[in-house]
Amino acid sequence: MGWIPDDVIEEMRGSHQLGIFLRVDTDPALHMWFGVHDIQTGFDSIDPDGTVYLGGGVLQGVPTLEVLVNGTADSVEFTVSGIDPATGGKMLDSLPPLRGAAVQLGLTTLDQYYQPMSKIIPIWTGTASHVSESSPMVTANESPSLTLALSVVSGETTRSRASRSLWSAPHQKAISPTDLFCDGTARLSRGVQPVWPHYT
Structure with missing residues (x-):
């Protein structure tokens, strides 16, 4: 048996009921x-x-889930x-601090009695940012x-902090003063191909 149990794979090949699970740490x-x-x-590991x-309640739509790519x-x-x-106000008042909490999303198939056919299979991990109401x-x-x-x-940033989508030498040196990795980015943005160092 691999990461996804054989009976779950077999169930997914046909008409099946899918259970989607959310855990906030x-x-x-x-x-x-x-x-x-x-x-x-x-979750087995948690x-x-x-x-x-x-x-x-019934899920109306699944948001598009992406992972951290190029600092975004x-x-x-x-x-x-x-x-x-009234109930919404009580919910908001009773929420524990969640900023920065790990969020795991997982799924598995459900049997004819709407019970999980396996432990939850993790598919995505994110970081909680904030709750909003409308x-x-x-x-x-x-x-x-x-x-x-x-x-x-997804990744290490939260919604109210700017993601590291632009990398320059001053930004990199603010994080790591001796790191010269981004010293050529200004020339690269002008279309000049910098000479990259060769380490032996």
Whole structure:
């Protein structure tokens, strides 16, 4: 058996139910999956004894997940909508500090009883940045509701800090004063091919 169990691979070849699980490493940790009931499972490497993942409702769409490339970290948002304002306020007040917390996203297939066929298979890791709230406009006959969103970035930066997408010699020397790696970037941006050192 490899990284993905054989029975899960076989299930994915046909028509299958997919369970998507989200874990935020706060204190205490938040365990949620996109379904309608609670499930006992876990990531092998994080909670090997298993834990209860709370049902967060039906997933409307999966955000595009990207990894850190060339110093640029993409941001995604996981949202919960349709919350009444009083409940949403209590949720926001009870949230533990989450800035910088690791966020793991994993999946597995579900059997005919909507139970996981394996431990959660990790597919993406990010860093929690911040929570935002919004309230759509309602008419006189509608009840107000809240949408809460958790912003998560891939890589080492958070949303309110600029990502390291531009590298120059002064930037690099501010991090590492003796590093000469970026000394040729100004010439490179003008189209001049710098002579790179040869180390033997």
